[in-house]
Amino acid sequence: MTITENLNDMKMTLVVVGRLDTTTAPLLEKKIKEVLPSVLELVLDLSGVEYMSSAGLRVVLTTQKAADKGKRFALKKPSDFCMQVFDATGMTELLTIIR
Numbered sequence: 001m002t003i004t005e006n007l008n009d010m011k012m013t014l015v016v017v018g019r020l021d022t023t024t025a026p027l028l029e030k031k032i033k034e035v036l037p038s039v040l041e042l043v044l045d046l047s048g049v050e051y052m053s054s055a056g057l058r059v060v061l062t063t064q065k066a067a068d069k070g071k072r073f074a075l076k077k078p079s080d081f082c083m084q085v086f087d088a089t090g091m092t093e094l095l096t097i098i099r
Contacts, residue, residue: 003031010040013076017048020056029059036066043098047077052085064095074098 001018012035016028036042042063049056060075067073074096078086086092 001027003028005031005035007039011043012039012041013043013045015045015048019051020046020049020059021051021053022055025053025055025059028056029062032059032063032066036063036071039071041072041074042067043074043076045076046082047079049079049082052082057085057089057091060095061091072096 001016001020001024004015004017006013006015014028014031014035018024020028032042044060044063046052064073075082076098078097083092083097086095086097
């Protein structure tokens with residue numbers, strides 16, 4: 001998995017490519033914890049995520065909860081696999097998804 005940062009004013013976009021699973025989810029979680037305090041908006045671009053396990057879903061949900069404390073959080077162009085996970089778990093109603 002690779003994570004690329006794009007900062008525009010107080011909006012950070014993290015572009016995630018590869019597998020988001022038990023091995024890589026902690027890396028994304030660490031990166032989010034590093035950047036979230038210093039931005040007003042965080043966007044995860046999941047268009048390049050080919051697989052997401054429950055560990056990846058947990059990172060997304062934990063970030064949503066942290067963002068509820070005055071930050072904006074959105075998912076940008078989730079891959080078809082990610083959308084299947086969000087749909088199957090009922091998370092599409094809770095998350096802000098930019099298609």
